[in-house]
Amino acid sequence: MGNQFIISHDVGTSSNKTVLVNTKGNILATASAPYPLLTPHPNWVEQNPEDYWSAIIKTTKEVMEKSQISPKDIIGIIYTTQAMGVIPIDRQGNILRPNISWVDGRAEKQAQKIMNKFLGERLFKGVVGTTLMGKDVIPKLLWVKEMEPEIYSKTNYFLDVNGYLKFKSTGIPIMEWSGASSYGFNLKKKDWLKTFFQICGIETNKLPPLVRSIDQVGGLTKEAAQDMNLLEGTPVFGGCDDVQSAAVGADAIGEGEAHIYLGTSAWVCVSTSKNLKFKNGAAVIQSADPNMNQVVGITEAAGSCIQWIADQFYKHEKQDKSINNVFELMDAHVKEIPPGSDYLICTPWMLGERCPVSTTTTRATLFNISLEHTREHMMRAVYEGVSYNISWILENFKKDYGFEVSTLKLIGGGSLDEQWMQILADVTQKPVNTVADPQMAGAVGSAICAAIGLGIYDDFSCTKELIKTDKHYEPNQKNAKIYSELLTSYKSIYYSLNKSYAQINASRF
Secondary structure (H helix, E strand, O other), X not given: OOOOEEEEEEEOOOEEEEEEEEOOOOEEXXXXXEOOOEOOOOOOOEEOHHHHHHHHHHHHHXXXXXXXXXXXXXXXXXXXXXXXXXXXXXXXXXEOOOEEOOOOOOXXXXXXXXXXXXXXXXXXXHHHOOOOOOOOHHHHHHHHHHHOHHHHHHOOEEEOHHHHHHHHHHOOOOEEHHHHOOOOEEOOOOEEOHHHHHHHOOOHHHOOOEEOOOOEEEEOOHXXXXXXOOOOOOEEEOOEEHHHHHHHHOOOOOOOOEEEEEOOOEEEEEEEOOOOOOEOOEEXXXXXXXXXXXXXXXXXOOHHHXXXXXXXXXXXXXXXXXXXXXXXXXXXXXXXXXXXXXXXXXXXXXXXXXXXXXXXXXXXXXXXXXXXXXXXXXXXXXXXXXXXXXHHHHHHHHXXXXXXXXXXXXXXXXXXXXHHHHHHHXXXXXXXXXXXXXXXXXXXXXXXXXHHHOOOOOOHHHHHHHOOEEEEEOOOHHHHHHHHHHHHHHHHHHHHHHHHHHHHHOXXX
16 A cells, blocks of 8 residues: 555646645655646637646656656546636547636627526526626537537537546546536536536537546556556546545535635635535535535636736846745735735736626726835735635625635645735634645645545545644734725725726627
């Protein structure tokens, strides 16, 4: 058992992170490889699936070289990936167009068209629990059908990112339950919502067969094994989307347990066995645990807002060779600004938003700027803005679902930022725990799915033994008043400016 290892790939929006772990979830080696986002048109975001596979090959070889492990000791390969990808393949397995990314918002007209089949947005929301957006998968499938009919007609299956990588690994076109649940999945019957797809005009024979996260779906083909320098037939497992693996890697897989991911994007997620409705932009999706569901509220831009500040306002510092880490410098500057940023508020909706509000046209705002404000104020306001968004989601979860979250379990690169963690604790007035190697938590969570599939562990309760808390942050009650006041203003900014944003951006998106 001690000489057996799992390779887990976390294929995110901007890069693939790969971990080689043993059966206790301990990391032996890591590697990462970036790939670009393509924006061929305003509000379009695409990626080349070949770039994912190139990153998989590169990082697999790298962790094997670093660890000096023999390929015969690799007992499983698994992927956890960004959700909601749209990758059409033909009967020969050829990719027909670039992946339409989850942040892409091109299909607003198709979303409206689908809702009109249900006699309008209001009735649709009453039936389904949420409105459809141009960022949702089924409108994007309809967009392909209407705008790229030749591609649609040649499509044998639509795959998500995880499905594509399993296909490249095994030659078998399939989709895992959690990935399917961001398309259209019946959580009770564990099957495609076939009638809904048909009403929307999407042929269900273009949807691949379904598997669970813990299922062995096949073995590495000869070609894939040669690409990776691994053995042909090495078991490949179902895997899951990133939100679901993060819950496992954060030890937030049990009833009512919550985790927050802070990376390029962010999300708040609560696990539950209940079959709940979509509300206020929150989605109810399949957990990595086949017996559980998850309520998740996704914030489109989080760490990407911090990166934007670094790119636009710290160019000089980034070029200064005496500064090793510009983000540590930014952290020190954030500390100098008082809580509330002297009443400067940032709404971090750089890409529109999913939750706590659903909108494709809204964009980020710096509100209430005056002569006293500096770039450091703007920066702290961004950290606080993401935290306001998360706090609003938590409030909705309590109101809509009765979730009383006592402690926030944080993972993702943002959880390494101690100032941000304290701000989040202060804004939400909840204690915050982080895990060790938080950027690798999703990959470790995915590896645990493979370990359960291999029979090494009986079920997902093993996370209590495998996942340990690293750092703890207590909320400062002195800051509760200012943040409560500014959170109220933060919400009112959305309601006051939403129509203005829709008006100015209507012709652009």
